[in-house]
Amino acid sequence: MAGVLSSVPRYGSSYVLIVPTRLAEKIPGPNATEVANLEVGVRSGTDAGDAARAIGITHIRTYPLDGSPLQPLKDVADGKLDAAVIWAPLAGLGILELALDQGQVALFTIDKPHAAPPSLRAARVTDPCAGAILDALNVSGVLPAELLVSVDIRTFIGTPAPHFDLEQARAGAPIYEEFCSRCHGPAAVADPKGLAPVDLRISIQRFTYAGFKYIVLNGRPSRSMPPLRGTVSEEQIPLIYQFLKARSQELLPGPAKESQ
Numbered sequence: 001m002a003g004v005l006s007s008v009p010r011y012g013s014s015y016v017l018i019v020p021t022r023l024a025e026k027i028p029g030p031n032a033t034e035v036a037n038l039e040v041g042v043r044s045g046t047d048a049g050d051a052a053r054a055i056g057i058t059h060i061r062t063y064p065l066d067g068s069p070l071q072p073l074k075d076v077a078d079g080k081l082d083a084a085v086i087w088a089p090l091a092g093l094g095i096l097e098l099a100l101d102q103g104q105v106a107l108f109t110i111d112k113p114h115a116a117p118p119s120l121r122a123a124r125v126t127d128p129c130a131g132a133i134l135d136a137l138n139v140s141g142v143l144p145a146e147l148l149v150s151v152d153i154r155t156f157i158g159t160p161a162p163h164f165d166l167e168q169a170r171a172g173a174p175i176y177e178e179f180c181s182r183c184h185g186p187a188a189v190a191d192p193k194g195l196a197p198v199d200l201r202i203s204i205q206r207f208t209y210a211g212f213k214y215i216v217l218n219g220r221p222s223r224s225m226p227p228l229r230g231t232v233s234e235e236q237i238p239l240i241y242q243f244l245k246a247r248s249q250e251l252l253p254g255p256a257k258e259s260q
């Protein structure tokens with residue numbers, strides 16, 4: 001993924017201050033006076049140092065640019081450093097790579113969008129995967145880039161569709177409501193004026209389960225269906241599927257409050 005990010009020169013974003021949760025509890029915000037007492041890691045040759053100084057941080061530990069881009073974050077995780085200031089997309093990547101996504105750290109956005117740091121800048125987009133990300137960014141604005149690397153459909157092709165189960169369909173209704181209804185409408189009916197003019201009651205009959213899952217995970221970014229990998233969990237997808245199956249057979253109404 002670092003290689004892909006490096007090929008996306010227009011992926012501009014801000015710097016974030018990352019602190020372990022135990023310290024975050026004592027810090028009301030990035031401009032709080034407590035922040036000035038932290039020892040903060042930044043990589044030399046990036047704008048991170050300036051971003052840190054701009055919020056009053058004076059105790060700065062500098063990391064060489066040619067070392068691991070995630071070293072400051074790793075030191076925060078290992079308790080060797082109070083905090084780090086990192087370019088936001090890299091911070092997101094690092095949090096995933098170092099498995100810190102279970103609430104171990106807190107992030108504060110501390111400034112405006114920036115271009116990628118020089119170490120991650122590349123002159124031209126040659127990698128097809130990065131090109132696809134760039135297209136999606138141009139179409140949909142900033143999206144977490146890692147969501148746009150396709151899930152390999154071969155890993156679940158042939159997975160049988162879950163057996164229809166009305167209880168599971170009922171459990172799927174609020175999940176559908178939460179993640180899909182704002183575009184597909186509360187009752188999954190095609191709405192020519194809606195954001196997604198497809199009738200999911202019909203789509204669900206047409207797609208194999210693998211195809212359905214693939215679209216939910218990867219979206220169709222060029223046509224405004226966002227990738228929902230990381231948003232919708234592996235356990236929720238079959239329940240949404242069950243709900244749509246039930247809708248397609250009119251076994252369940254749309255969510256009550258909006259169904260009429």
Ligand code: HEC
Pocket residue numbers: 176179180181182183184195196197198199200202203212215216220223224225226228232240
């Ligand atoms: C931000 C809006 C948005 C959200 C949220 C969204 N979709 Fe979509 N979806 C779309 C659009 C727009 C299309 C039509 C894309 C196209 O024309 O190919 C679409 C297409 C689809 C298709 C393909 C339909 C077909 O017949 O080609 C499926 C399946 C689908 N969405 C399922 C879901 C599910 C399930 C959820 C919730 C987990 C969801 N979508 C959330 C916008 C959205």
